[in-house]
Structure formats: C-alpha cells, structure tokens
Amino acid sequence: MNYDIIVIGSGPGGYVAAIRASQLGLKVAIVERESLGGICLNWGCIPTKALLKSANVFEYITHAADYGIKVQGSEADFDSIIKRSRGVADGMSKGVQFLMKKNKIDVIMGTGKLKKGNKVEVKGADGAATEYSAKSIILATGGRSRELPSLKQDGKKIIGYRQAMSLPEQPKSMVVVGSGAIGVEFAYFYNAIGTKVTIVEYLDNIVPVEDEDVSKQLLRSLKKSGISIMTGANVESVDASGKSCKVQVKSAAGTETLECDIVLSAVGVTPNIENIGLEEVGVKVEKGRVIVDDFYKTNIDGVYAIGDIVKGQALAHVASAEGIICVEKIAGHHPEPLNYNNIPGCTYCSPEIASVGYTEKAAKEAGYEVKVGKFPFSASGKASAAGAKDGFVKVIFDAKYGEFLGAHMIGANVTEMIAEVVVARKLETTGMDIVKTVHPHPTMSEAIMEAAADAYGEVIHL
Structure with missing residues (x-):
C-alpha cells in the first residue's frame, strides 16, 4: 500500500x-x-x-x-x-x-x-x-456549481450545470442566471432546440471576462437568435413552490417577475x-x-x-x-x-468565443501603448462561403516592441484558431512576424494575419 x-x-x-x-x-x-x-x-x-x-x-x-x-x-x-x-x-x-x-x-x-x-x-x-x-x-x-443565497438549487426546478445535461424532459422556458461560459453555452443549446431562454447577468456585460467588443458582438448575435438578455440585473428570489418558477429580478428599470419552467444557476464554480x-x-x-x-x-x-x-x-x-x-x-x-497570462479561454456557444492574453482595456491599464487591429468575418471569403459571417478577430500589440499582448475572437470555429496565438505568444512572436507569415486561403485563420496587418496599417481586404 x-x-x-x-x-x-x-x-x-x-x-x-x-x-x-x-x-x-x-x-x-x-x-x-x-x-x-x-x-x-x-x-x-x-x-x-x-x-x-x-x-x-x-x-x-x-x-x-x-x-x-x-x-x-x-x-x-x-x-x-x-x-x-x-x-x-x-x-x-x-x-x-x-x-x-x-x-x-x-x-x-x-x-x-x-x-x-x-x-x-x-x-x-x-x-x-x-x-x-x-x-x-x-x-x-x-x-x-456555486450556489447563491438567493438561488438555492433543488436539483429539479432550480438546477446547476449537471442537471442541465440530463433533464427528464425539455423545458418550454428557462431563465439562465449568469452569462459566463457555462451560462451562454446552455442558453444557446436550449434556445436552439426550441426552449424560450432568458439570460440574467449581474454585471453590465455578458461574458464579462472577455474583451468588451466581443461581449457586444455576442449580445447582438444571441438576441438575433431569440434569446432575451438582462444585464445589470440581480436575481433577488425564486419561488419554485408552484407548477412554474417565479424569478424576481431587480435592475435599473425596476423589479419584475419572470416565469419559467426551469432556472439554471450558472454563477461560477x-x-x-x-x-x-x-x-x-x-x-x-x-x-x-x-x-x-x-x-x-x-x-x-x-x-x-x-x-x-x-x-x-x-x-x-x-x-x-x-x-x-x-x-x-x-x-x-x-x-x-x-x-x-497565456492561457486560452474558449466558449462554445454560437458564434464561438476564444481569447488569450490582455484585453484592450487591461493592456492600457497595465501601462502599454497599444496597436489594435480588427478584421471582421464579413470580409472573409471562407466565412462568406460557409454562411458564418458573424464576428471578428481582434489583436493587440505593444506599440513599442511589437509584443503580442492578446487576441480576442468571436465567430465560427474560432476555438480551433486560438492556439496559433498561444504558440506565437509563447515564442515571443511580434506583430510584424504574424503579418509576414503566409496564411492559407481561403480559411478563417487568415483573419488573424489580416487583423495583425490592420494594426500596422497594412491590411489588404478592408
């Protein structure tokens, strides 16, 4: 032994x-x-x-x-x-x-x-x-799954991620509390198969750890798909004693009650x-x-x-x-x-999110003078052919030395693209190294090169 x-x-x-x-x-x-x-x-x-x-x-x-x-x-x-x-x-x-x-x-x-x-x-x-x-x-x-005092899980009507993966039947309506990776992934899944979904987020932006530009794009995409989203909102209580759940939500607009079959608590781990x-x-x-x-x-x-x-x-x-x-x-x-600071984060809703390193805001707060480049998938031939034009690639470089400070992507299959940036940052690759690296055409990954070129005023397809 x-x-x-x-x-x-x-x-x-x-x-x-x-x-x-x-x-x-x-x-x-x-x-x-x-x-x-x-x-x-x-x-x-x-x-x-x-x-x-x-x-x-x-x-x-x-x-x-x-x-x-x-x-x-x-x-x-x-x-x-x-x-x-x-x-x-x-x-x-x-x-x-x-x-x-x-x-x-x-x-x-x-x-x-x-x-x-x-x-x-x-x-x-x-x-x-x-x-x-x-x-x-x-x-x-x-x-x-983390529990909030106002959101005690009973495993039946007020659930965590584990129960959300094995419900006995599909709910007609669901309130998802929290808009991190777990929250938006389940919101996307249930909405896509026909459940009426509302996301309630305490902070002002959904996916709050992501770059603000990514957050705004995801908000637009999820709303377009039919998901209702409340930001700057707090769940004060849930009454699950009846046939449905009554969720009391307080926001800047006041207090309102949402009714649903299931409440999914996705407020962290x-x-x-x-x-x-x-x-x-x-x-x-x-x-x-x-x-x-x-x-x-x-x-x-x-x-x-x-x-x-x-x-x-x-x-x-x-x-x-x-x-x-x-x-x-x-x-x-x-x-x-x-x-x-070189750990990739991925969220697998649609469109997907992938990011690594500093956000633009964090880089500036850390004292960097930055060069920022952005390339929308609406300008990508592969994205147009695939019918996946939502989203963009955003890259951030240190203006002085060209250090690759961060990358933030939202779009189809971007979780498969982020590793290029993780390796580039590990190898201390500069912005111009990315610009001068030939990327295959037509691919979604070209957007990384184009975004880097945009940061240096050399973008071709914008």
Whole structure:
C-alpha cells in the first residue's frame, strides 16, 4: 500500500498528473469517488460539447434553405440528444480507464481524505476505510456549481450545470442566471432546440471576462437568435413552490417577475476543499483556495494541490498543465512555472468565443501603448462561403516592441484558431512576424494575419 504518488481526484488535472508520474517511473495510485475523468469528462467539457453539436446540426437543418437545400419535417428529439451526450461521456470515461491500465496506475474507488504522515484514507461505498501511504500526495478534487443565497438549487426546478445535461424532459422556458461560459453555452443549446431562454447577468456585460467588443458582438448575435438578455440585473428570489418558477429580478428599470419552467444557476464554480483533511493536516487555505507555490507544493511537505482548488483559471487544460508541472518537479526535473497570462479561454456557444492574453482595456491599464487591429468575418471569403459571417478577430500589440499582448475572437470555429496565438505568444512572436507569415486561403485563420496587418496599417481586404 506504499506509493511514490497518490492523486486524489481523477479529473483532467488528476488523471493527467497520474499518467505523467507513471511515465517518469513512479509508482502511482489515483483515488476517485465517482467516475474516472471527473466532472470534465462526465458532466462538463465533453458532454456539453456533444449537446452543443446536436444544437449546431439542428440549426444547420432548420437553415438548410440558406444553402440551397430543402428539408422537411425536422424536429429536435430531446431524449435522443441527451442519450447521445451521455454516450459520448461514457466513452471518454472508459478511455481514461484504459489509460490507467496502460500506465499501470492503481485505481482506488472511494472518497479520499488526507491524514498526517503522508497518508490517505479511502472510504469505499460500503463505508469501510483503508489507509494508504505515499511520498507525495496530490490533491485534485476539482469544483462544483456555486450556489447563491438567493438561488438555492433543488436539483429539479432550480438546477446547476449537471442537471442541465440530463433533464427528464425539455423545458418550454428557462431563465439562465449568469452569462459566463457555462451560462451562454446552455442558453444557446436550449434556445436552439426550441426552449424560450432568458439570460440574467449581474454585471453590465455578458461574458464579462472577455474583451468588451466581443461581449457586444455576442449580445447582438444571441438576441438575433431569440434569446432575451438582462444585464445589470440581480436575481433577488425564486419561488419554485408552484407548477412554474417565479424569478424576481431587480435592475435599473425596476423589479419584475419572470416565469419559467426551469432556472439554471450558472454563477461560477466552488472549489471542493471540504472534508478532504486540510484542517487536520494543517494545509493553509486562503479565500477558499489551497495556497501553493509555483510548483503546487502546499505548506506541508509531501502535499501538493492542482486544478480548481488552487490559484488560476478553473479550466481543464489549466489543471492538466499544472498536474504535469507538479509531478515533473516532484520527479526532480526543472519545469517552467505556468504563465497564467497565456492561457486560452474558449466558449462554445454560437458564434464561438476564444481569447488569450490582455484585453484592450487591461493592456492600457497595465501601462502599454497599444496597436489594435480588427478584421471582421464579413470580409472573409471562407466565412462568406460557409454562411458564418458573424464576428471578428481582434489583436493587440505593444506599440513599442511589437509584443503580442492578446487576441480576442468571436465567430465560427474560432476555438480551433486560438492556439496559433498561444504558440506565437509563447515564442515571443511580434506583430510584424504574424503579418509576414503566409496564411492559407481561403480559411478563417487568415483573419488573424489580416487583423495583425490592420494594426500596422497594412491590411489588404478592408
């Protein structure tokens, strides 16, 4: 029962850390209380993308006439859409099971808890507890849907993202509270298949972490698709005692009551740090997150933490990168600390959003004199041919040295385009390097080159 590393939690942080540790020749075990792959593979990133793909296909069919194709009698089969999504998630979870076997990682099913002396207690479904020891323990327990005092989830009428992926029937109407990635993705999905959707956002802009130009474009696109949007609005209470939910919303215009079948709370993620032994062992926590150094070591020797429970963005690819850095450091390698300002963010509504680095506002606040370029997809040949002209690429460079400060994209498939900018920034590529790099034609990715050229007064197709 002795290991080099025990990982508690098998999400994209935990299972990736376990595999990398095994590759480095360490004896590894991973503890999971529910399903391998964690929330991301089972109830987050992967199954939501399956739902969104179904919505995307249905939209293609309903707008087939725009492409010169006649289709009759199409309808969204909610049960089948949900079933497909769950099947995709199950397949991915089985894939992680295969990877655990391939890499000779012991999988211990149960709820893990830190104990003093580099030990982990695992309580199985039958209540029996077994103790394991390891030289190093990595906490990768992830997060869950955040609850507001005025918006307590009952799992039936007032739900979080998990229930939103497996409702027994399609609601006729839904109020989505919060317009971050989770909120707008579900708003897009349900609206696309025929549910009447209203988004309520507390701040003045939807997708508030994004560049303001992106926020304004998404607002226009979502409204055009039929979604009602209230910004600068606060949900004061929800009465779910009747057949429908009565949502009391306060805004600058006053207080009004919205009626709907389902309220989806999408107001963020809360780290899972309760009941995992932090207090008993003495691991320091600040503002609900475990305090770690640049290589994810806590204040207790042999105890590390990664993913949603530590500093940084609560994203799957961030947790995976942290897990790799953490175990490489444990194994005696010399990894670079993660640059949290070069993490891409993606939102998979339609149109998609992708961004990395500084927004224009943040770059100016940081003291940079900036060059900004923008290229609309309405001027893109590929976008016109695809019938996807909504959106643009916006790039921001330091005027003095040409440093690539940030990029913000909204449009079809931009989540597949953002990696070019992430790599360019990692390699310290300048604005003119992008301008002089030949991009293939016709592609959506040309817009990055054109936007960079716009920043330097050399744009051709505007």
